[in-house]
Amino acid sequence: MAIDAITAQDCLAVLRSIEQRGSNETAKRSLGVISQVLDYAVAIGHCTINPAHSLKRHAPVKQTTSHYPCIAWSELPELLAAMRANSIGADASTLNAMGLLALTFVRTSELIAARWEELDFEEALWTIPAERMKGRRGNRREQHLVPLSHQAAALFQAQYAISGPNGHVFQSQRTATGFISNNTVNMALKRMGFDGRMCGHGFRALAMTNIQEQLGIDLRIVDRQLAHIEKNKVTAAYNRAEYWLPQRVEMMQRWADLLDQVG
Numbered sequence: 001m002a003i004d005a006i007t008a009q010d011c012l013a014v015l016r017s018i019e020q021r022g023s024n025e026t027a028k029r030s031l032g033v034i035s036q037v038l039d040y041a042v043a044i045g046h047c048t049i050n051p052a053h054s055l056k057r058h059a060p061v062k063q064t065t066s067h068y069p070c071i072a073w074s075e076l077p078e079l080l081a082a083m084r085a086n087s088i089g090a091d092a093s094t095l096n097a098m099g100l101l102a103l104t105f106v107r108t109s110e111l112i113a114a115r116w117e118e119l120d121f122e123e124a125l126w127t128i129p130a131e132r133m134k135g136r137r138g139n140r141r142e143q144h145l146v147p148l149s150h151q152a153a154a155l156f157q158a159q160y161a162i163s164g165p166n167g168h169v170f171q172s173q174r175t176a177t178g179f180i181s182n183n184t185v186n187m188a189l190k191r192m193g194f195d196g197r198m199c200g201h202g203f204r205a206l207a208m209t210n211i212q213e214q215l216g217i218d219l220r221i222v223d224r225q226l227a228h229i230e231k232n233k234v235t236a237a238y239n240r241a242e243y244w245l246p247q248r249v250e251m252m253q254r255w256a257d258l259l260d261q262v263g
Helices: 008-019 024-043 053-058 073-085 092-104 108-112 150-163 184-194 202-215 219-225 245-262
Strands: 125-128 144-147
Touching: 008 024, 008 053, 008 202, 024 053, 053 219, 073 092, 073 184, 073 202, 073 245, 092 108, 092 150, 092 184, 092 202, 092 245, 144 245, 150 245, 202 219, 202 245, 219 245
Parallel strands: none
Antiparallel strands: 125 144
């Protein structure tokens, strides 16, 4: 390939092929070498940008390594078919929660504690308040906007018929919190035959990797929708809730449509 034709997705594909062999450390070293070569190409005028730079800054190799079980892309049709068949007889709220994790890839804790006043169906937007967002000491949390695809809005509306219009989206009389347990989705996945293969948090890893690989969307846009905390303080100053929102709206609909095609 001409060096000025190489994209971030081309670099990522090389790293993924190495990771799939189980050689994570080699993948990390390879990313360093790729970035050095492209930096030199920029310096001598063979290209204008280093497409591996964003991969190095956001460490995608490290991000795909997770303590949370997550199925491979090739296993997704099996999972979607199991959810659709519902052979375990899961209640509608559990299935709706599972579907929304797949479509929105928010953290499980953010979904189960959702309240109806956070949802704007006219704008197709879910606003998660700052106090419910994950943060680390020294990092200010901010509200998070989740654009709703047509499919996600339909699932929320189906849940509205169950528990709306006030209080929590996923109400439960059996818990002290008033909403379903953090383990509800995990237990359903286990009963569906995905024990050790998939969990609620795994939908985040599934989306992070495959929105890039299947749809070719910039990692920075995916990261923003995942609400990852920006480590660079200068960059973080611009990472407000609305950052890249039009691109995120388009991405969420494309992801939902892709899941429909796979399932």
